[in-house]
Amino acid sequence: MSAQPEMPPRTAMEHRTAMQHQNATEYRTVTEHQTAMRVHPELRSAFESLPQFSDPYEDIEAAREGFHAMLAAVPADRTGVDSERCEIPRADGSALMVEVYRPEGGAGSGGSGDGELGQDVRTADDGAGRALPAVLHFHGGGYALGRSLPGQDRAAIALCRELPAVVITVEYRLAPEHRYPAGVEDCYLALEWAAERAGGLGIDPARIALTGKSAGGGLSAAVALMARDRGGPAIVHQSLCVPDLDDRVGADEAADAGWANGEGADGEGALGARVTTGRSVRRSWEHYLPEGMATADAYAAAARATDLSGLPPAYVLVCDLDPMRDAGLAYARRLMDAGVPVTVRNVPGAWHGFELFAPETRVAKEMTAHWTGQLRAALYPVVG
Helix, strand or coil, rough: CCCCCCCCCHHHHHHHHHHHHHHHHHHHHHHCCCCCCHCCCCHHHHHHHHCCCCHHHHHHHHHHHHHHHHHCCCCCCCEEEEEEEEECCCCCCCCEEEEEEECCCCCCCCCCCCCCCCCCCCCCCCCCCCCCCEEECCCCCCCCCCCCCCCCCCHHHHHHCCCCEEEEEEECCCCCCCCCHHHHHHHHHHHHHHCHHHHHHHHHEEEEEEEEEHHHHHHHHHHHHHHHHCCCCCCCEEEEECCEEEEEECHHHHHHHHHCCCCCCCCCCCCCCCCHHHHHHHHHHHHHHHCCCCCCCCCCCCCCCCCCCCCCCCEEEEECCCCHHHHHHHHHHHHCCCCCEECCCCCCCCCCCCCCCCCCCHHHHHHHHHHHHHHHHHHHHCCC
């Protein structure tokens, strides 16, 4: 019988290389298993189908165009909702664009687009053609993208129908072309505009809430601080969903590496290769904050505020696998310690923005129902 040819002995270098390759393969297998165990069972298939995470700041214009193309491919269902675009003049002569969504036939419908919408209905009760609560909705997107197409803001449409409420979306200036404080000042300007024109807009000025996801949650927290400090419009509720409100997230590279399953501080682990990491959060702050600003102030990053007393009741939603989770929970705890009523919800086994990839899962639907329900309870309080 023929003998197999003898293989030449491995050199020490070849042996070391082979062992490193074997160890790396075994490590990837272990970390992928650990990641699968951390992801909620209902979300595992969605997680496994995620594309490789890409940095939108490498080509911000392309990222915005891609996002808008994705939105245009599936237009939003506007059934039962009207909307009108309005311009708000800024002090420098430019204009801030907002869009006012309201239930069809509701108060203030049929305006002229100049911000003086409909008749004064502030003293009316809720109901058809009467004053409704208002929600200012600030979109997410790392302070740099995420703006919906005109009339197509899905979150605003859903809130308008389900609460019901008049929902005002704010097309605030985006980074890095317009760094802090441009975006948050736009959001505060929209709040002042809505409160001043409550009658024409068909809203009850005593029931104005703020909400947003990610960067929008951070802006909501900052605007609540600004309104308190400037003696601005009353806010009945701040709804902070997976909020991006602390520029220190991801600053500890070792911790970020561990969060991403240990494959380097750049977050290229089994988790980090697919979802938002501390590194990507740091990138957003690098583009949002003015160049040379070493430490954010409270209106840029609400977590930097030293005094949280006197703020409106809050809802704080976080996701288990989100690098911003701990900052959100810490902010919620500090609000509680300052005497602010707070409701907190953590979505176990979910990553930042998971609902965009798994909208039909029970996990996503329950999260949305809880967020919406808390906002409804704040705007329609039960009086004993």
